[in-house]
Amino acid sequence: MSDIETQRRKIDAYLLENLSAELDALNRYPIDPYSKWLYVRALEFYWTSSRALRSLRESVDQLRGVKKTELPDDLDGEVPEPAQKPQLLIDMTPTVRSGARTGIQRVVREIARQCALQGLGAPITIQDDGRFLRRYPVAGLSEEIEPEAGDILLLLDAAWNEAPLYPPAMRRMKEKGGTNVVAIYDILPLLHPPLFNRKVGGDFARWFDEIVRASDAAIAISRSTAESVVDYLSAAPSGKPLRVGWWPLGADFSKSAKGAPSAKAHRIAEGAPYFLSVGTLEPRKAYPAALGAFERLWAKGVDIGYTIVGRPGWNTTALQERLRTHPEAGRRLNWLDQASDADLHLLYEKARGTVNASVAEGFGLPVVEAAMHGAPVIASDIPIFREVGGSGARYFDLLAPESLAAAIEATLAEPRRSPQIATIGWRESAAEMVRVIRQADYPLRGT
The missing domain is CATH 3.40.50.2000 (Glycogen Phosphorylase B;)
Structure with a gap:
C-alpha cells in the first residue's frame, strides 16, 4: 500500500470517528429525530446564509447613504497610481463584503494593501451591476475602472459563495481583450469532501467548474497546491488547458x-x-x-x-x-x-x-x-x-x-x-505574485 493510500485511510478513519463524536454530542440531549434533523439543517443554513444577510445590510446602508470604508490602519498614506500597464485588477469583493480578517481574508487584505501601496495593481470590488470600482481611491483617477485590451483580472478572493457574480465579469474582460487569472488556496473540498459540509462542497465544486476551468491561468499559494490542481484536472479533463503557477505567502503582521x-x-x-x-x-x-x-x-x-x-x-x-x-x-x-x-x-x-x-x-x-x-x-x-x-x-x-x-x-x-x-513579508509576497502573473510564469499545465 502506498504512503498516499495509507494517509487517506487514516484520514477516513479519523473522519468517521469525528462524525461519531458529533452524533454522540447530539444524542446526549433528549431531542426527537426530527428536531435533530432540523438542528443539522440549521447549522448548514447558518454557515451559508451570512452572505445574503450581509448583502441586505449593505443595501440598506446604501439607501441610508452610509458608505463602508476600510479601517484607518489598513493603508499608510496616499495610494499611488499603478505604474505598470496593462492594468492588473485585483478582486477582493467577498472580503470587503464580509469584513473578515482571518484565513484567506487576511491574505487578500495584505496582498491588496501591498499592491496598492507599491503601485503594482488596482484592488477592486465587482458590483452587482458589473462595474469595477477601485477599493482604494487614487488622486486624479475615477473610482470606476473600465477594462482595456491586455488588462488582467485577478480573482484573488475566496469566491465560491459569490460564484454567480464572476462569469459576467470574466466575459467582459475577454470581450475587452483581457485575461482572467484565478487564485487557488486549496482544492480540499474536491479531494476530501467529508471534511466540509455539503453546501460548501457543492458551492466549491460549482466555483471550480465555472470559474477555475474558465480562467486563462491559475496561481496557487504553494507548489503542492498547484500540483494537486493539475492532478485533479488531469483526472477529470475538460478539454481546455489551464496554465498553473504559484507564489509564497507573507508572514509578517501589518499595522492591524x-x-x-x-x-x-x-x-x-x-x-x-x-x-x-x-x-x-x-x-x-x-x-x-x-x-x-x-x-x-x-x-x-x-x-x-x-x-x-x-x-x-x-x-x-x-x-x-x-x-x-x-x-x-x-x-x-x-x-x-x-x-x-x-x-x-x-x-x-x-x-x-x-x-x-x-x-x-x-x-x-x-x-x-x-x-x-x-x-x-x-x-x-x-x-x-x-x-x-x-x-x-x-x-x-x-x-x-x-x-x-x-x-x-x-x-x-x-x-x-x-x-x-x-x-518573507507581505510586501515581497505581493511583488512575487505580480511577477508570476505579469511574466506568465506558469510552469505547470492541467487539461
Whole structure:
C-alpha cells in the first residue's frame, strides 16, 4: 500500500470517528429525530446564509447613504497610481463584503494593501451591476475602472459563495481583450469532501467548474497546491488547458496588529509555558488529535499549556463542548475564539512552540507566522508542511497523539530557538505574485 493510500485511510478513519463524536454530542440531549434533523439543517443554513444577510445590510446602508470604508490602519498614506500597464485588477469583493480578517481574508487584505501601496495593481470590488470600482481611491483617477485590451483580472478572493457574480465579469474582460487569472488556496473540498459540509462542497465544486476551468491561468499559494490542481484536472479533463503557477505567502503582521492585546491573551502569555495552535475549529485541523497529545503529557505530569486561537467552525460541536468542559479549561487549556491580531501577535511571540496537526492544508500560514515570530514549529508529516517548513520544523506522524506528544517533549528538552524556516513579508509576497502573473510564469499545465 502506498504512503498516499495509507494517509487517506487514516484520514477516513479519523473522519468517521469525528462524525461519531458529533452524533454522540447530539444524542446526549433528549431531542426527537426530527428536531435533530432540523438542528443539522440549521447549522448548514447558518454557515451559508451570512452572505445574503450581509448583502441586505449593505443595501440598506446604501439607501441610508452610509458608505463602508476600510479601517484607518489598513493603508499608510496616499495610494499611488499603478505604474505598470496593462492594468492588473485585483478582486477582493467577498472580503470587503464580509469584513473578515482571518484565513484567506487576511491574505487578500495584505496582498491588496501591498499592491496598492507599491503601485503594482488596482484592488477592486465587482458590483452587482458589473462595474469595477477601485477599493482604494487614487488622486486624479475615477473610482470606476473600465477594462482595456491586455488588462488582467485577478480573482484573488475566496469566491465560491459569490460564484454567480464572476462569469459576467470574466466575459467582459475577454470581450475587452483581457485575461482572467484565478487564485487557488486549496482544492480540499474536491479531494476530501467529508471534511466540509455539503453546501460548501457543492458551492466549491460549482466555483471550480465555472470559474477555475474558465480562467486563462491559475496561481496557487504553494507548489503542492498547484500540483494537486493539475492532478485533479488531469483526472477529470475538460478539454481546455489551464496554465498553473504559484507564489509564497507573507508572514509578517501589518499595522492591524497594533493596539493592546486582551487581558486573556496577556494572562496566557505571562503564565506557564504553552504551545499554540492557530486556525478555525474544523475537522481538517485535527484538534482532537492535538488535544489527545496534551492529555497524555498532563497524565504523565508534564506541566505545559495548550492554547487554541480560532473561530468555531462546522462539524465541531463535540470538540467545542470538550474544550469548554475540559478539566483543564481556563487553566492549562485555553481557547480564544475572538482573538485580535494584537492577541495573536503576542501569543506567537511568547509561545514555547506551535502545533500544526492538520490532515490537509493549502499552505499552512501558521507555520511561517510562527517562524517569523521565532517560535519552534511542530507539524504533521504532510507534503505541504514539508514544502513550507523544510528541515526547520519537527514532524510527527499524521493523526498520532503519541507521536505528537513525543515531539512536544523533544521540543521542551531544547532551548527555545527560532526555526530555520524561510519566510518573507507581505510586501515581497505581493511583488512575487505580480511577477508570476505579469511574466506568465506558469510552469505547470492541467487539461
